[in-house]
Amino acid sequence: RFSYTALIKVVARSRRSGIIEAILEEMKGAKCHMDSVTFTVAMRAFAEAGEIKKAMKMLGEMKEQGCKPDQVTYTVLIKMFANAKLSKEVLELYEEMLQNQNPPDTMTYNTLIHAFTKLGQHDVALRFSKKMRESGRYPNAYTYGILILLHANMHRLDLCLHTYKEMKKSGFKASEVIITTLIRAIKEAGDLEAAHKLFNDIQQAGLGRNEFVYSILIEMWAKSGDAISAKNCFDQMVEKGIKA
């Protein structure tokens, strides 16, 4: 069963749901018991192939066999509907989780917040963020990245920076993802002070494998007429071995 599950996951990369179905048939033939992990991997495979119907059919089969979907299962399906921009069914799955005594965990909340961020339904995203806090789920590094993205999309650099501060206070280090998310908001707001702080953080954290971030910083300083900072940043970039 473990090998079948692993196999499905590998095959899932090929986006050929026909193969997945064949494997599932074979498992059935071999009287191999399918557990929630097997079902979930299969659903994810269908989800990635854009086969929403098939994924939902699997959910049905799963329940029929008395196998209970768990948080991972729901998270996979929520992401699938979110990618298809089907916010109504996202919310339905969320409700179902609550009904089933399957309270969303950190990753489920991350997926929900991200889903509505991408859909441009910022108010809903914020509501889930609040619910997450209220439910006592701890944010992880992804959560902070998603929240910063949400605030950036809301054109609220102040909230981005606030979340960033909170993240560091909670013991998370700045990452490449966080930096590239933040830099967009900083650029948009033209906040030179924030740019300087971020540049410091990049150096302190030993980050900066990303030419995109440098180009924005240099451009900001160049535009503001701060040739010294622009040059300094450029030199740092070259020192890191990044091509100009």
Place this chain on the structure above:
RNA sequence: ACUUCCGGGCGAC
């Protein structure tokens, strides 16, 4: 909840 690991889920560009 036999929550160490051994098969599954989340973020920017």
